[in-house]
Amino acid sequence: MQPLPLPKSILLRKPWEYRAVYGNGRRIRGNHLTIIYAPNGTDQNRLGISIHGIKKAVTRNRIKRIIREFFRSNRSFISPSSDIVFAVRNGFNVDSPLMIKKMIGHMVRSTSTKQSRTESL
């Protein structure tokens, strides 16, 4: 394994940063999960996580850690460098990084094919 650090400088932390992504971003919808991303002009992706409606602190922390772990190992899964927000809603029951990797891979692939189709048309 090569080192894949995840410092705090590439995490979204302030409310206005999240608002900017929500305002200008494109959305990919999944099962109780929406990925919103907007190009940020830097040379790397930045990560934000928003969890709604999950009351147990244990599950909330678990989801946050899994998403961070996925992002750490797949830093550039969206091609132009963007600010990416994972918006999780109640009912999200993914419990391992492998599951989320499959899920997000599926989501990204379907949207990219759709985009390429629309572009070809």
Added chain:
RNA sequence: UGGAGUGGGCGGAUGAUCGCUGUCCCAAAGGGAUGGAGGAAAGUCCGGACUCCGCAGGACAGGAUGGUUCGUAACGCGAACCGGAGAAACCCCGGGAAAGUGCCACAGAAAAGAUACCGCCAUGAUCUGUUAUGGUAAGGGUGAAAUGGUAAGGUAAGAGCUUACCGCUUUCAUGGCGACAUGAAAGGCAUGGCAAACCCCAUCCGGAGCAAGACCAAAUAGGGAAACAUUCCACAUCACAGAUGUGGUGAAGGGCGGUCCGUCCAAGUUUUCGGGUAGGUUGCAAGAGGUGUUGGGCGACCGACAUCCCAGAUAAAUGAUCAUCCCCCUGCAAAGGGGACAGAAUCCGGCUUAUAGCCCGCUCCAGUCC
């Protein structure tokens, strides 16, 4: 052996790689060392520490607690004991209803110092079916609850009317720090229930809470002050609306307009001051601390000595993968699946609630054998 009750403990382990984070060291990027969730971190139900505000002293109001004695910084917590209830252990309950007010639906005669529905008894009347008056509260009936209980005597029938025992009340004696227990005497029954109804008694409590509080401090708007500017200011004169003269200062912004003039609009510009927002620093972790030995105490707990430092994040760190082992389930095996409840946010002592599985101790009941 089976069942029941109750108390305590554990809450998967080790290693590797990649990440996050606190502290320390080398220090220019960066590197190294070391630490990194719980018994409930939860609910926020109590009690404190800490911080700010308030405060002569006292009383009232309001709130909380409620057998006794200890323990504790304190508590609504804990320990031991007392009483009640109860096959047993255990669990549970705990001031006052003979200070006052209030309530006790329906049913019932009557729901608290008032009385008699069915009854029982006596006397009178009588058409022999009953009826009037009086006595009585043993029995029946109502109800969640009915005016001491049982037995004997007694009586017209009955009744603490009398007696014995039990209960109750009062007084005394003995034991105990005390709650209370035991014994004796007297009274002759007075005292229904509800205080998680108002209330009375005793004790305790000032209010807010780390988003407390302290410090540093952008941008924008607004506030105070000063300077400058505005057909302005100061002084003098006049016929006092205003004009003139002298001196000072300065001719700045926007709209109409080709430009000047003109006209309309706005009140500004600069400096500085303090409050203070975003943001940052601090409070912020050595403590009513843990562990071991030992002394005191029935125990909760307290003392002495030694030793250890054991999370401090801030859109908020403790994670992922792999390997080996442990426990449980399925399976002949190989193998597969699973390992609860749950995540620190100023810190402690409790309570309550959630919790797969496992381990240990004590008590009671039943059965079998000796």
Added chain:
RNA sequence: GUCCCCAUCGUCUAGCCAGGUCCAGGACACCGGCCUUUCACGCCGGCAACACGAGUUCAAAUCUCGUUGGGGACG
């Protein structure tokens, strides 16, 4: 994080403080009937709820404790 409040038919609510006549009342909605040529209006009837679990009490929507859910204040 700290501190508060609330929960009753499908909806809005009364009753709770002072427990009993409450298997819980009213309005709108819904269903059925009457009226009308029909609809509406009106009249009559029906359906339907005390968040959950313990406790106190003879008796709990009401009093006490806990749980769950919902909402609010503090930067």
